[in-house]
Structures are given as structure tokens and as C-alpha cells.
Amino acid sequence: MNALVDFARALDFAAHKHTDQRRKGVRAEPYVNHLAEVARLVAEATEGKDRVAILAALLHDTLEDTDATREELERAFGAEVAAVVAEVTDDKRLSKAERKQRQIDGAATKSHAAKLVKLADKTSNLRSMAASPPANWTQARKREYFDWAKAVVDRIRGTHAGLEAAFDAAYDAGIAGLQGV
Template sequence: MRALAFATLRHADQRRKGRRAQPYVNHLAEVALLVSEATGGTDAALVAAALLHDVVEDQDVTAAEIEATFGTDVAALVMEVTDDKKLEAAERKRMQVAHAPHLSARAKVLKLADKTANLRSLAEDPPQDWSLARARAYVEWSRAVVEGLAGACPALEAAFEQAAGEATAAIERSVPHDTVG
């Protein structure tokens, strides 16, 4: 609950990219729920890391702050799935694909839950400014990342595949076909 309170405060003004601009904390809660279900509720540190997984990337929180507040285990998990925002977006995406197979087993579960939640969001509330090509590319990139997580959690892998299928179907229906990029 402390991780939820911390994440809620840090992400208070952040919104998702979809038309509804949902509070970002909804995404964090979904990722934490997926992790909790995948682990049978037995890994509180991993659930806390799920709630905090974007706080370093998005909110100028340091690894040291997470470690001081939540301990070394939570901080290590968060940092294992944190992108280096100093890199260009394309390089960050490439690095996620390259690093996915080398994550710890627990970080793989977290990354898989995050990708599943992201595709569910894409299916339910796609960003208005995304073209069909961009949405398709996002699904394919997500699949490439998840390919490197194979064996992490069969139930989450199945949930990801379902989300990828639903996202693909949704973008074919809802993203304007006449935009480029």
C-alpha cells in the first residue's frame, strides 16, 4: 500500500495517451494486479515494484530514493525494467527487445504484465494521434519484447497473446486508415 501511495503521488498529474486520458495510476494498478495474480500473491516486493515500475522513467525519482523507501529488492526490480531516458526512443525500444531474455525471472513477470496492460489499453482506448501503422508497429514491437520473456509465466503469456489479438482487432477497427506514421 505504501508503494501505491508513493506511485499515486508521483504520477498524480500523468495521464494515459488514449482518448479518455485515464489517470496513469490505473495502469500501475493493473500491472500490479497482473503480477499479484501471476505470483499467487506471494511476492509483495514484486507487486510493489509493479506499482513503481515507471516512476524513475517518468517522474525523476531516483533508484536511491526507491531503495531508501522500499528496500534493495524493490529498487533492483524497478531498475531492471527501467529504460534509460537519455537514449532516443527507437534505441530504448531496441534495447528492451535485446535485454528481455536477460532479465531475472521476476523482472520478466513484471515486464510481461506491463506489456499485457499496455496492449489492453491500446485495445480499449487507443491514442487518437496514432496512425494504423504506428499502432500495428507497437503491437509487433511488444510481441518482440515478449518473445524474449518466454517461459516466465505461462498464464501471463496467454493473457498477453489475448491482449495482442484484441489490440490488433481494435486498431483495425478504430485507427484512421488515412493517416501516416
């Protein structure tokens, strides 16, 4: 199928699945903004050539945060895309601390496409945290989030220099902002 049609279908699917979701920050941006940024980062990094990674980037939170199923993703976008989405999906049955540690511990064993999605996701999250942090988060909690994201990314260094540089810039800007408050 045509890559642009696939992209439009995945964007439509993700937008409908995340319809009522907003970012946690004070601006409460529509969640689809995050999905679009993650997909754009992956598309730019791969020069639009990694269809699976780009579609997975758009869909990366559907299994974790919506009623979407892996089977539904497989039917709509193929087994490869569904597998990458599953790779980056946290097991919500675990505690938040366990999920965070599993992201660190398992990062290096992910597929290349999943690593690209993870790099873009962490970059987008840090940018969002710096621009519009949750109102009730202390400076210490924000710092912990930045450091945890860095711990995940440090496990997948060597995946893509451009995405890693974008992450590092977001991390450095965010940390500087925290210190400047």
C-alpha cells in the same frame, strides 16, 4: 514489514509521484490506473507471494517518468524492489528507437521478477491501446506498437504461462480490432 502495508505504501508513493500524469489514450485515464493493473496482474500471477515483483509492478515507471531516484526507492522499499524497478527502466538519454531495441535485446537477461513486471506492463499497455488509443496514432503506428510489444514478450516466453496467455489475448484482440477498422 506487513505485505499489505508495503503494498499500500508503494501505491501511495506511486500515486503521488504520478499525480499529474495521464495515459496517452483518448480517455486520458489517470496514470495510476495502469500501475494498479500491472500490480494486479503480477499479484494474481504469483498468488500474492512475490512481494518484490508486486511492489516493483506498482513502482515500475517511477524512475523513468518521475523525479524518484533509485536511492529513494531503496530507502522506502528495499534494495531488491529498487533493483527490479531499475531493471525495467529505460535510459531516457537514448533515442526512442534505441530504447525500444534495448528492451527487445535485453529482455531475456532480466531477473524473473523483472520479466513478470514486463509481461504485465506490456499486457496492460496493449489493453489500453485497444480500448483507448492515442487520437493521433495511425493504424500503422498502432500495429508497430503491438508488434514491438510482442517482440519483447517473445524474448521472455517461458516466464509465466498465465501472464503470457493474457498478453497473447490482448495482442490478438488488439490486432483483430486494427484489422476490423
